Amino acid sequence: MSGDLKYPDGIAEKILFDPIKEGADKLCILTAEATPSMASWLLKSYEELGVSDVTVKLIIGNTLNRGMDKGAHESFKELHGTRYSDKWGNFSCSYLTYPPALENNNYYIWMNGDTPVRAYKISGSFNQQYFLHDNKENVNETDAVLAYGIYTDAEKRTMYCTYSEVDEYVVFRSAEDDTREQMEADTENCVCLSLLTKNGEIGKRSGLNWGQRNKRNRNEAYIPLPSHIAKSGFFPLGKQHFLVVTDDYHALQLRVEQQNDKAITTPASNALLGEYFRNRLGLCNGAYVKKDDLLAYGRTDVTFYKIDEEQYYMDFSVEEK
Numbered sequence: 001m002s003g004d005l006k007y008p009d010g011i012a013e014k015i016l017f018d019p020i021k022e023g024a025d026k027l028c029i030l031t032a033e034a035t036p037s038m039a040s041w042l043l044k045s046y047e048e049l050g051v052s053d054v055t056v057k058l059i060i061g062n063t064l065n066r067g068m069d070k071g072a073h074e075s076f077k078e079l080h081g082t083r084y085s086d087k088w089g090n091f092s093c094s095y096l097t098y099p100p101a102l103e104n105n106n107y108y109i110w111m112n113g114d115t116p117v118r119a120y121k122i123s124g125s126f127n128q129q130y131f132l133h134d135n136k137e138n139v140n141e142t143d144a145v146l147a148y149g150i151y152t153d154a155e156k157r158t159m160y161c162t163y164s165e166v167d168e169y170v171v172f173r174s175a176e177d178d179t180r181e182q183m184e185a186d187t188e189n190c191v192c193l194s195l196l197t198k199n200g201e202i203g204k205r206s207g208l209n210w211g212q213r214n215k216r217n218r219n220e221a222y223i224p225l226p227s228h229i230a231k232s233g234f235f236p237l238g239k240q241h242f243l244v245v246t247d248d249y250h251a252l253q254l255r256v257e258q259q260n261d262k263a264i265t266t267p268a269s270n271a272l273l274g275e276y277f278r279n280r281l282g283l284c285n286g287a288y289v290k291k292d293d294l295l296a297y298g299r300t301d302v303t304f305y306k307i308d309e310e311q312y313y314m315d316f317s318v319e320e321k
Contacts, residue, residue: 010135011135012131016042016131023117024112025112027111028109031061031126032105032106035243036076037240037241039056039126040079042056044239058094062096062101063095063096064096069173070245072243097166098157119141119142119144119148120141121142191303193301193304195301196301206224219278220270222263223264241267246316248317252272254267255267281297
């Protein structure tokens with residue numbers, strides 16, 4: 001692993017990173033609840049640290065009782081699929097679909113090949129709030145063979161999140177549908193970000209046109225983030241990921257990055273955000289975005305509504321003419 005990058009110590013380091021240094025190559029997670037932002041953060045962290053040969057297998061156990069948020073489900077499907085497999089190695093996500101339901105115990109089992117070598121049993125679920133926010137829980141190891149037995153027993157009662165018939169076994173709910181009117185009325189819990197520069201023009205090689213440079217993917221883009229909003233605490237910082245569900249029912253994993261936290265990007269690939277906006281504007285992939293394109297579409301900004309610490313709703317809709 002590269003010495004140039006430092007990730008949070010404590011629980012995250014002990015459970016998610018240290019075993020790799022000792023030769024472990026597969027992490028099996030059995031947890032009551034999980035967020036795709038945490039999975040995205042972990043996979044991106046491995047990529048940035050030069051870890052390319054670790055497999056992560058995630059089982060979410062509370063789907064029998066609570067179902068699954070639609071936006072989170074779509075994001076897990078993308079992470080599970082082949083879209084990022086060339087960079088992020090092997091990741092799979094399964095839902096518990098047959099009883100008994102998972103008790104409120106969360107297991108993290110590290111394997112070396114087919115041999116369980118280290119395991120942890122903790123109270124916290126697989127999310128950034130637990131792993132990255134000064135958690136003081138005393139983490140102790142548990143018997144790796146016993147923990148892996150519990151994991152494999154649960155695995156027999158699961159279904160991959162990408163399985164075509166998974167909606168027959170898991171109830172999917174939509175937080176953005178249920179709360180959209182309420183969110184849009186809550187003007188104190190939203191921010192509007194301009195897609196233009198401070199002088200009111202489109203960035204020629206920044207913002208939506210970040211990739212308009214030599215030898216770059218021309219879809220690369222970011223949403224400019226003013227300093228006062230970055231410092232306000234509305235968005236998570238420190239390279240944490242957050243899930244955004246859009247008004248047209250897409251799911252995007254985003255994070256704040258660049259110097260002075262000035263940009264919101266898609267960490268899996270900076271081009272994903274540019275592809276999304278070009279599609280909304282009716283432009284071809286890689287096209288240069290003009291201010292006139294935004295004016296013709298009907299708006300030059302985008303609004304974010306905060307649902308919780310790891311999920312947001314992004315509105316780029318326009319009123320029908």
